[in-house]
Amino acid sequence: MSRDRLAALHAREKERFADDHPRSLELSAQAREHLLAGVPMHWMTKWAGGFPLYVAEARGSRFTDVDGREYVDLCLGDTGAMTGHAPEPTLRAVAEQMGRGITTMLPTDDAHWCASELHRRFGLPIWQFALTATDANRFAIRLARHVTRRPKILVFNWCYHGTVDETFATLVRGSVEARRGNLGPPVHPAETTRVVEFNDVDALERELARGDVAVVLAEPALTNIGIVHPEPGFHDALRELTRHHGTLLAIDETHTICCGPGGYTAAHDLEPDLLTIGKPIAGGVPASAYGFSEALAGQVVESIELEDVDVGGVGGTLAGNALSLAAMRATLREVLTDDAFARMIRLAEHFTEGVEAAIGEAGAPWHVTRLGCRAEYLFAPDRPRNGTEAHAAGDYELERYMHLHALNRGILLTPFHNMALMSPATKEADVDLHTEAFREAVLELAAEGIVGSD
Secondary structure, eight states: OOHHHHHHHHHHHHHHHHHHOHHHHHHHHHHTTTSGGGSSSGGGGGSTTSSOOOEEEEEBTEEEETTSOEEEESSTGGGTTTTOBSOHHHHHHHHHHHTTOSOOSSOOHHHHHHHHHHHHHHOOOEEEEESSHHHHHHHHHHHHHHHHTOOEEEEETTOOBTBOGGGOEEEETTEEEEOTTOOSOSSOGGGTEEEEOTTOHHHHHHHHTTSOEEEEEEOSSBOTTSOBOOOTTHHHHHHHHHHHTTOEEEEEOTTGGGGSTTHHHHHTTOOOSEEEEOGGGGTTSSOEEEEEOHHHHHHHHHHSOGGGTTSSSOOOTTTTOHHHHHHHHHHHHHTSOHHHHHHHHHHHHHHHHHHHHHHHHHTOSOEEEEETTEEEEESSSSOOSSHHHHHHTOOHHHHHHHHHHHHTTTEEOOTTSSEEEOOTTOOHHHHHHHHHHHHHHHHHHHHTTSSOOO
16 A cells, blocks of 8 residues: 555545635634533544534535534434434423423333333333443343352453443454543553453353452443454353353443344344443433343342442432433434334445445455444454454554545545444435445545555
8 A cells, every 4th residue: 555645645635624624623622612622522523524524504315514514424323312313202301301300300101111121122121210321231241240249340341331441452363451542541451351352252151260250241242442243152152151151241232233223233133131222222312221131130138238229339310310311212212213223224224235335446455344223334345353353453553544435425434443323314315425426535545545455
Protein backbone atom coordinates (compact mmCIF):
# COMPACT_ATOMS: atom_id res chain seq x y z
CA MET A 1 0.00 0.00 0.00
CA SER A 2 1.22 3.49 -0.82
CA ARG A 3 0.82 5.44 2.41
CA ASP A 4 1.76 8.67 0.63
CA ARG A 5 -1.07 8.34 -1.89
CA LEU A 6 -3.51 7.42 0.88
CA ALA A 7 -2.41 10.48 2.87
CA ALA A 8 -2.98 12.70 -0.16
CA LEU A 9 -6.52 11.40 -0.63
CA HIS A 10 -7.18 11.84 3.08
CA ALA A 11 -5.93 15.44 2.96
CA ARG A 12 -8.30 16.14 0.05
CA GLU A 13 -11.25 14.80 2.05
CA LYS A 14 -10.29 16.76 5.19
CA GLU A 15 -10.19 19.98 3.18
CA ARG A 16 -13.61 19.23 1.73
CA PHE A 17 -14.97 18.46 5.20
CA ALA A 18 -13.72 21.74 6.66
CA ASP A 19 -15.11 23.73 3.72
CA ASP A 20 -18.54 22.08 4.00
CA HIS A 21 -18.93 22.45 7.76
CA PRO A 22 -17.98 25.99 8.84
CA ARG A 23 -20.50 26.16 11.69
CA SER A 24 -19.42 22.82 13.20
CA LEU A 25 -15.81 23.98 12.94
CA GLU A 26 -16.68 27.25 14.69
CA LEU A 27 -18.58 25.52 17.50
CA SER A 28 -15.80 23.00 17.95
CA ALA A 29 -13.24 25.78 18.34
CA GLN A 30 -15.44 27.58 20.89
CA ALA A 31 -15.94 24.38 22.88
CA ARG A 32 -12.24 24.12 23.66
CA GLU A 33 -12.68 26.94 26.17
CA HIS A 34 -14.48 24.74 28.68
CA LEU A 35 -14.58 21.17 27.33
CA LEU A 36 -11.62 18.80 27.54
CA ALA A 37 -10.19 18.64 24.00
CA GLY A 38 -13.35 20.51 22.91
CA VAL A 39 -15.74 17.57 23.34
CA PRO A 40 -18.14 16.37 26.08
CA MET A 41 -16.51 12.90 26.09
CA HIS A 42 -12.85 12.58 25.16
CA TRP A 43 -13.43 9.68 22.73
CA MET A 44 -15.41 12.06 20.51
CA THR A 45 -12.06 13.39 19.29
CA LYS A 46 -11.80 10.16 17.27
CA TRP A 47 -14.50 11.16 14.80
CA ALA A 48 -13.11 11.47 11.28
CA GLY A 49 -12.50 14.93 9.82
CA GLY A 50 -10.46 16.67 12.47
CA PHE A 51 -13.47 17.98 14.42
CA PRO A 52 -16.87 16.45 15.19
CA LEU A 53 -20.11 17.32 13.46
CA TYR A 54 -22.60 19.22 15.60
CA VAL A 55 -26.09 17.78 15.29
CA ALA A 56 -29.16 19.98 14.97
CA GLU A 57 -31.81 17.25 14.77
CA ALA A 58 -31.98 13.46 14.49
CA ARG A 59 -35.09 11.55 13.48
CA GLY A 60 -35.54 8.05 12.15
CA SER A 61 -32.53 6.88 10.17
CA ARG A 62 -31.16 10.37 9.45
CA PHE A 63 -29.84 13.46 11.17
CA THR A 64 -29.12 17.05 10.14
CA ASP A 65 -26.06 18.99 11.25
CA VAL A 66 -25.83 22.67 12.17
CA ASP A 67 -24.65 23.49 8.64
CA GLY A 68 -27.94 22.14 7.28
CA ARG A 69 -26.52 18.93 5.78
CA GLU A 70 -28.45 15.66 6.09
CA TYR A 71 -26.86 12.27 6.73
CA VAL A 72 -27.86 8.63 6.64
CA ASP A 73 -26.95 7.36 10.09
CA LEU A 74 -25.53 3.82 9.99
CA CYS A 75 -23.72 4.36 13.28
CA LEU A 76 -26.95 4.86 15.26
CA GLY A 77 -25.13 5.80 18.44
CA ASP A 78 -22.99 2.64 18.17
CA THR A 79 -26.19 0.64 18.85
CA GLY A 80 -27.63 3.11 21.39
CA ALA A 81 -30.03 4.41 18.73
CA MET A 82 -30.67 1.08 17.00
CA THR A 83 -34.37 1.92 17.33
CA GLY A 84 -33.83 4.87 15.01
CA HIS A 85 -33.75 8.37 16.40
CA ALA A 86 -36.72 9.65 18.41
CA PRO A 87 -39.08 6.69 17.87
CA GLU A 88 -42.64 7.94 18.35
CA PRO A 89 -43.81 5.32 20.91
CA THR A 90 -40.80 6.01 23.11
CA LEU A 91 -41.24 9.79 22.81
CA ARG A 92 -44.87 9.47 23.82
CA ALA A 93 -44.08 7.30 26.84
CA VAL A 94 -41.27 9.61 27.97
CA ALA A 95 -43.46 12.71 27.71
CA GLU A 96 -46.26 11.07 29.68
CA GLN A 97 -43.93 9.79 32.39
CA MET A 98 -42.08 13.09 32.78
CA GLY A 99 -45.38 14.67 33.71
CA ARG A 100 -45.84 12.03 36.40
CA GLY A 101 -42.31 12.15 37.80
CA ILE A 102 -38.85 11.11 36.65
CA THR A 103 -37.26 9.33 39.60
CA THR A 104 -38.30 8.47 43.15
CA MET A 105 -36.15 5.45 44.12
CA LEU A 106 -39.41 3.49 44.26
CA PRO A 107 -40.72 0.90 41.77
CA THR A 108 -43.34 1.40 39.11
CA ASP A 109 -45.35 -1.28 37.34
CA ASP A 110 -43.21 -0.73 34.24
CA ALA A 111 -40.37 -2.55 36.03
CA HIS A 112 -42.35 -5.77 36.32
CA TRP A 113 -43.63 -5.50 32.74
CA CYS A 114 -40.10 -5.00 31.38
CA ALA A 115 -38.71 -7.87 33.45
CA SER A 116 -41.49 -10.13 32.17
CA GLU A 117 -40.78 -9.13 28.59
CA LEU A 118 -37.05 -9.67 28.99
CA HIS A 119 -37.83 -13.13 30.40
CA ARG A 120 -39.94 -13.87 27.33
CA ARG A 121 -37.22 -12.71 24.97
CA PHE A 122 -34.08 -14.08 26.61
CA GLY A 123 -35.29 -16.91 28.81
CA LEU A 124 -33.87 -15.79 32.17
CA PRO A 125 -36.67 -15.30 34.73
CA ILE A 126 -35.26 -12.74 37.21
CA TRP A 127 -34.02 -9.22 36.35
CA GLN A 128 -32.49 -6.05 37.75
CA PHE A 129 -32.05 -2.65 36.11
CA ALA A 130 -29.22 -0.13 35.77
CA LEU A 131 -28.36 2.79 33.48
CA THR A 132 -25.61 1.45 31.22
CA ALA A 133 -24.40 -1.92 30.01
CA THR A 134 -21.13 -1.16 31.79
CA ASP A 135 -23.09 -0.97 35.04
CA ALA A 136 -24.92 -4.19 34.26
CA ASN A 137 -21.65 -6.00 33.53
CA ARG A 138 -19.93 -4.59 36.58
CA PHE A 139 -22.78 -5.59 38.88
CA ALA A 140 -23.01 -9.06 37.32
CA ILE A 141 -19.28 -9.58 37.92
CA ARG A 142 -19.48 -8.48 41.56
CA LEU A 143 -22.42 -10.76 42.27
CA ALA A 144 -20.71 -13.67 40.53
CA ARG A 145 -17.61 -13.21 42.65
CA HIS A 146 -19.73 -12.88 45.77
CA VAL A 147 -21.66 -16.09 45.14
CA THR A 148 -18.77 -18.25 43.94
CA ARG A 149 -16.15 -16.84 46.35
CA ARG A 150 -13.71 -16.83 43.43
CA PRO A 151 -11.53 -13.80 42.58
CA LYS A 152 -11.15 -13.81 38.80
CA ILE A 153 -13.16 -13.42 35.64
CA LEU A 154 -12.41 -14.72 32.16
CA VAL A 155 -12.92 -12.76 28.95
CA PHE A 156 -12.05 -13.31 25.31
CA ASN A 157 -9.20 -11.41 23.70
CA TRP A 158 -10.28 -8.07 22.17
CA CYS A 159 -13.75 -8.36 23.72
CA TYR A 160 -16.03 -5.39 24.36
CA HIS A 161 -17.98 -4.96 27.60
CA GLY A 162 -18.13 -1.20 28.03
CA THR A 163 -15.71 0.41 30.47
CA VAL A 164 -15.45 -2.44 32.96
CA ASP A 165 -11.91 -2.32 34.40
CA GLU A 166 -11.33 -6.08 34.35
CA THR A 167 -12.09 -6.40 30.63
CA PHE A 168 -9.37 -4.06 29.29
CA ALA A 169 -6.90 -6.92 29.16
CA THR A 170 -5.21 -8.67 26.27
CA LEU A 171 -2.73 -11.43 25.57
CA VAL A 172 0.88 -10.49 24.86
CA ARG A 173 3.03 -13.53 24.05
CA GLY A 174 0.69 -15.64 26.14
CA SER A 175 0.61 -13.35 29.19
CA VAL A 176 -2.27 -11.14 30.35
CA GLU A 177 -1.41 -7.46 29.96
CA ALA A 178 -3.29 -4.15 29.89
CA ARG A 179 -4.69 -3.28 26.48
CA ARG A 180 -3.26 -0.27 24.72
CA GLY A 181 -5.14 2.82 25.87
CA ASN A 182 -6.10 1.34 29.25
CA LEU A 183 -5.94 4.53 31.30
CA GLY A 184 -5.05 4.32 34.99
CA PRO A 185 -5.94 0.68 35.65
CA PRO A 186 -6.56 0.15 39.39
CA VAL A 187 -4.39 -3.01 39.39
CA HIS A 188 -2.51 -5.01 36.79
CA PRO A 189 -5.21 -6.89 34.84
CA ALA A 190 -3.51 -10.25 35.43
CA GLU A 191 -4.62 -9.93 39.05
CA THR A 192 -8.30 -9.91 38.10
CA THR A 193 -8.63 -11.44 34.67
CA ARG A 194 -7.84 -14.49 32.60
CA VAL A 195 -7.88 -14.02 28.82
CA VAL A 196 -8.21 -16.60 26.06
CA GLU A 197 -8.81 -16.34 22.34
CA PHE A 198 -12.37 -16.63 21.08
CA ASN A 199 -13.11 -20.07 19.62
CA ASP A 200 -10.12 -21.65 21.45
CA VAL A 201 -11.76 -24.42 23.47
CA ASP A 202 -8.47 -25.95 24.64
CA ALA A 203 -7.27 -22.64 26.12
CA LEU A 204 -10.66 -22.09 27.72
CA GLU A 205 -10.54 -25.49 29.40
CA ARG A 206 -6.97 -24.92 30.59
CA GLU A 207 -7.80 -21.58 32.24
CA LEU A 208 -11.04 -22.72 33.84
CA ALA A 209 -9.29 -25.77 35.28
CA ARG A 210 -7.30 -23.43 37.55
CA GLY A 211 -10.46 -23.20 39.67
CA ASP A 212 -10.35 -19.47 40.41
CA VAL A 213 -12.69 -18.07 37.72
CA ALA A 214 -16.01 -16.82 39.08
CA VAL A 215 -17.58 -15.99 35.72
CA VAL A 216 -16.90 -16.03 32.01
CA LEU A 217 -18.16 -12.75 30.56
CA ALA A 218 -18.70 -13.28 26.85
CA GLU A 219 -20.13 -11.62 23.82
CA PRO A 220 -21.74 -14.52 21.96
CA ALA A 221 -19.99 -13.17 18.85
CA LEU A 222 -17.19 -10.60 18.96
CA THR A 223 -18.34 -7.25 17.60
CA ASN A 224 -16.26 -4.22 18.50
CA ILE A 225 -13.02 -5.51 16.97
CA GLY A 226 -14.80 -6.64 13.83
CA ILE A 227 -17.45 -9.33 13.72
CA VAL A 228 -16.11 -12.75 14.68
CA HIS A 229 -18.64 -15.58 14.62
CA PRO A 230 -18.39 -18.55 16.98
CA GLU A 231 -17.33 -21.75 15.30
CA PRO A 232 -19.74 -24.72 15.31
CA GLY A 233 -19.86 -26.28 18.76
CA PHE A 234 -18.06 -23.43 20.52
CA HIS A 235 -21.00 -22.31 22.63
CA ASP A 236 -21.86 -25.88 23.56
CA ALA A 237 -18.30 -26.35 24.78
CA LEU A 238 -18.35 -23.01 26.61
CA ARG A 239 -21.49 -23.96 28.50
CA GLU A 240 -20.29 -27.50 29.26
CA LEU A 241 -16.89 -26.36 30.51
CA THR A 242 -18.21 -23.56 32.72
CA ARG A 243 -20.65 -25.95 34.39
CA HIS A 244 -17.99 -28.63 34.82
CA HIS A 245 -15.60 -26.21 36.52
CA GLY A 246 -18.22 -24.46 38.69
CA THR A 247 -17.90 -21.19 36.78
CA LEU A 248 -20.86 -18.96 35.99
CA LEU A 249 -21.54 -17.90 32.40
CA ALA A 250 -22.61 -14.33 31.61
CA ILE A 251 -23.64 -13.42 28.06
CA ASP A 252 -23.41 -9.74 27.08
CA GLU A 253 -26.08 -9.05 24.43
CA THR A 254 -25.54 -5.28 24.24
CA HIS A 255 -24.33 -5.43 20.63
CA THR A 256 -25.61 -8.88 19.64
CA ILE A 257 -29.21 -7.83 20.21
CA CYS A 258 -28.81 -7.19 16.47
CA CYS A 259 -29.50 -10.93 15.97
CA GLY A 260 -33.19 -10.61 16.84
CA PRO A 261 -35.68 -9.68 19.58
CA GLY A 262 -33.96 -12.06 22.03
CA GLY A 263 -30.47 -11.48 20.71
CA TYR A 264 -28.02 -14.25 19.96
CA THR A 265 -29.16 -16.09 23.10
CA ALA A 266 -32.67 -16.71 21.80
CA ALA A 267 -31.60 -17.20 18.19
CA HIS A 268 -29.16 -19.97 19.16
CA ASP A 269 -30.73 -21.38 22.35
CA LEU A 270 -27.95 -20.40 24.73
CA GLU A 271 -28.37 -21.07 28.46
CA PRO A 272 -26.41 -18.45 30.43
CA ASP A 273 -26.54 -17.99 34.20
CA LEU A 274 -26.46 -14.21 33.70
CA LEU A 275 -27.32 -11.97 30.77
CA THR A 276 -26.57 -8.28 30.37
CA ILE A 277 -27.94 -5.78 27.90
CA GLY A 278 -28.05 -2.02 27.50
CA LYS A 279 -27.88 0.68 24.82
CA PRO A 280 -31.01 0.36 22.58
CA ILE A 281 -33.60 -1.15 24.90
CA ALA A 282 -35.04 2.21 25.99
CA GLY A 283 -34.86 3.98 22.62
CA GLY A 284 -31.80 6.04 23.53
CA VAL A 285 -32.82 6.88 27.10
CA PRO A 286 -30.09 5.56 29.45
CA ALA A 287 -31.14 2.11 30.67
CA SER A 288 -29.79 -1.40 31.00
CA ALA A 289 -30.75 -4.72 32.52
CA TYR A 290 -29.15 -7.88 33.83
CA GLY A 291 -30.93 -11.18 34.24
CA PHE A 292 -30.38 -14.25 36.40
CA SER A 293 -31.26 -17.90 36.23
CA GLU A 294 -33.70 -18.85 38.97
CA ALA A 295 -31.06 -20.82 40.85
CA LEU A 296 -28.53 -17.99 40.79
CA ALA A 297 -31.12 -15.40 41.80
CA GLY A 298 -31.95 -17.51 44.85
CA GLN A 299 -28.28 -17.71 45.81
CA VAL A 300 -27.86 -13.96 45.49
CA VAL A 301 -30.88 -13.10 47.63
CA GLU A 302 -30.03 -15.64 50.32
CA SER A 303 -26.41 -14.53 50.60
CA ILE A 304 -26.90 -10.78 51.13
CA GLU A 305 -28.02 -9.39 54.48
CA LEU A 306 -30.73 -6.70 54.34
CA GLU A 307 -28.45 -4.33 56.23
CA ASP A 308 -25.88 -4.55 53.41
CA VAL A 309 -27.96 -4.21 50.26
CA ASP A 310 -27.21 -0.51 49.77
CA VAL A 311 -23.44 -0.59 50.29
CA GLY A 312 -22.36 -3.68 48.36
CA GLY A 313 -21.08 -1.97 45.22
CA VAL A 314 -24.25 -2.88 43.29
CA GLY A 315 -26.81 -0.19 42.60
CA GLY A 316 -27.17 3.47 41.75
CA THR A 317 -29.50 6.27 42.79
CA LEU A 318 -31.00 6.60 39.31
CA ALA A 319 -30.97 2.89 38.43
CA GLY A 320 -34.43 1.59 37.61
CA ASN A 321 -35.90 5.10 37.52
CA ALA A 322 -39.45 5.62 36.31
CA LEU A 323 -38.48 7.49 33.14
CA SER A 324 -36.02 4.84 31.91
CA LEU A 325 -38.47 2.02 32.52
CA ALA A 326 -41.36 3.82 30.81
CA ALA A 327 -39.10 4.31 27.78
CA MET A 328 -38.00 0.68 27.91
CA ARG A 329 -41.56 -0.62 28.05
CA ALA A 330 -42.63 1.39 25.02
CA THR A 331 -39.48 0.51 23.08
CA LEU A 332 -39.70 -3.22 23.68
CA ARG A 333 -43.44 -3.34 23.07
CA GLU A 334 -43.73 -1.11 20.00
CA VAL A 335 -40.33 -0.43 18.39
CA LEU A 336 -37.93 -3.39 18.65
CA THR A 337 -40.56 -5.88 17.53
CA ASP A 338 -40.29 -9.17 15.67
CA ASP A 339 -41.45 -7.50 12.44
CA ALA A 340 -38.92 -4.69 12.85
CA PHE A 341 -36.04 -7.12 13.25
CA ALA A 342 -37.11 -9.07 10.17
CA ARG A 343 -36.94 -5.86 8.10
CA MET A 344 -33.65 -4.77 9.66
CA ILE A 345 -31.98 -8.11 8.96
CA ARG A 346 -33.11 -8.04 5.32
CA LEU A 347 -31.58 -4.57 4.96
CA ALA A 348 -28.30 -5.78 6.45
CA GLU A 349 -28.29 -8.59 3.89
CA HIS A 350 -28.78 -5.97 1.17
CA PHE A 351 -25.94 -3.88 2.64
CA THR A 352 -23.64 -6.92 2.67
CA GLU A 353 -24.43 -7.77 -0.94
CA GLY A 354 -23.62 -4.23 -2.08
CA VAL A 355 -20.32 -4.07 -0.22
CA GLU A 356 -19.29 -7.54 -1.44
CA ALA A 357 -20.00 -6.54 -5.04
CA ALA A 358 -17.89 -3.37 -4.74
CA ILE A 359 -15.02 -5.26 -3.09
CA GLY A 360 -15.10 -7.80 -5.89
CA GLU A 361 -15.23 -5.16 -8.61
CA ALA A 362 -12.19 -3.39 -7.18
CA GLY A 363 -10.28 -6.59 -6.49
CA ALA A 364 -9.71 -5.41 -2.92
CA PRO A 365 -8.43 -8.06 -0.48
CA TRP A 366 -11.19 -7.26 1.98
CA HIS A 367 -14.30 -9.02 3.24
CA VAL A 368 -17.64 -8.11 4.82
CA THR A 369 -19.39 -10.06 7.58
CA ARG A 370 -22.98 -9.81 8.80
CA LEU A 371 -24.46 -10.55 12.21
CA GLY A 372 -28.22 -10.08 12.19
CA CYS A 373 -28.92 -6.45 11.32
CA ARG A 374 -25.27 -5.46 11.78
CA ALA A 375 -22.59 -5.68 9.06
CA GLU A 376 -18.93 -4.77 8.99
CA TYR A 377 -16.02 -4.91 6.59
CA LEU A 378 -12.39 -5.68 7.46
CA PHE A 379 -9.22 -5.05 5.49
CA ALA A 380 -8.26 -8.70 5.05
CA PRO A 381 -9.37 -11.40 2.60
CA ASP A 382 -10.26 -14.06 5.18
CA ARG A 383 -12.76 -13.91 8.02
CA PRO A 384 -11.02 -13.94 11.41
CA ARG A 385 -11.67 -16.70 13.93
CA ASN A 386 -10.57 -14.71 16.98
CA GLY A 387 -9.89 -11.21 18.24
CA THR A 388 -6.19 -11.25 17.44
CA GLU A 389 -6.83 -12.03 13.79
CA ALA A 390 -9.57 -9.37 13.63
CA HIS A 391 -7.27 -6.79 15.22
CA ALA A 392 -4.54 -7.62 12.73
CA ALA A 393 -6.99 -6.91 9.89
CA GLY A 394 -7.44 -3.33 11.04
CA ASP A 395 -5.73 -0.34 9.45
CA TYR A 396 -6.14 2.91 11.37
CA GLU A 397 -5.19 5.24 8.51
CA LEU A 398 -7.29 3.44 5.92
CA GLU A 399 -10.23 3.23 8.30
CA ARG A 400 -10.18 6.97 8.98
CA TYR A 401 -10.05 7.68 5.27
CA MET A 402 -13.03 5.41 4.56
CA HIS A 403 -15.03 7.01 7.36
CA LEU A 404 -14.31 10.56 6.20
CA HIS A 405 -14.99 9.68 2.57
CA ALA A 406 -18.41 8.34 3.59
CA LEU A 407 -19.13 11.32 5.84
CA ASN A 408 -18.41 13.76 3.02
CA ARG A 409 -21.02 11.91 0.97
CA GLY A 410 -23.72 11.95 3.63
CA ILE A 411 -23.15 8.68 5.50
CA LEU A 412 -22.13 8.24 9.15
CA LEU A 413 -20.36 5.01 10.15
CA THR A 414 -19.35 3.97 13.66
CA PRO A 415 -16.08 5.81 14.43
CA PHE A 416 -14.22 2.96 16.11
CA HIS A 417 -14.62 0.35 13.37
CA ASN A 418 -16.32 -0.19 10.01
CA MET A 419 -19.73 -1.12 11.34
CA ALA A 420 -23.12 -0.35 9.83
CA LEU A 421 -26.33 -0.98 11.73
CA MET A 422 -29.92 -1.03 10.51
CA SER A 423 -32.84 0.48 12.45
CA PRO A 424 -36.59 0.02 12.04
CA ALA A 425 -36.55 3.39 10.25
CA THR A 426 -33.72 2.56 7.83
CA LYS A 427 -34.75 2.39 4.18
CA GLU A 428 -33.32 0.54 1.21
CA ALA A 429 -32.40 3.92 -0.31
CA ASP A 430 -30.24 4.62 2.75
CA VAL A 431 -28.33 1.39 2.17
CA ASP A 432 -27.99 2.11 -1.55
CA LEU A 433 -26.50 5.53 -0.80
CA HIS A 434 -23.80 3.84 1.26
CA THR A 435 -23.16 1.24 -1.44
CA GLU A 436 -22.67 3.99 -4.03
CA ALA A 437 -20.23 5.90 -1.79
CA PHE A 438 -18.36 2.76 -0.74
CA ARG A 439 -17.98 1.67 -4.36
CA GLU A 440 -16.64 5.08 -5.31
CA ALA A 441 -14.08 4.95 -2.51
CA VAL A 442 -12.80 1.44 -3.11
CA LEU A 443 -12.59 1.88 -6.89
CA GLU A 444 -10.56 5.05 -6.43
CA LEU A 445 -8.26 3.28 -3.98
CA ALA A 446 -7.80 0.52 -6.54
CA ALA A 447 -7.16 3.00 -9.38
CA GLU A 448 -4.50 4.71 -7.22
CA GLY A 449 -2.85 1.35 -6.56
CA ILE A 450 -3.59 1.64 -2.83
CA VAL A 451 -5.66 -1.54 -2.70
CA GLY A 452 -6.40 -4.28 -5.21
CA SER A 453 -5.24 -7.62 -6.42
CA ASP A 454 -1.88 -8.06 -8.16
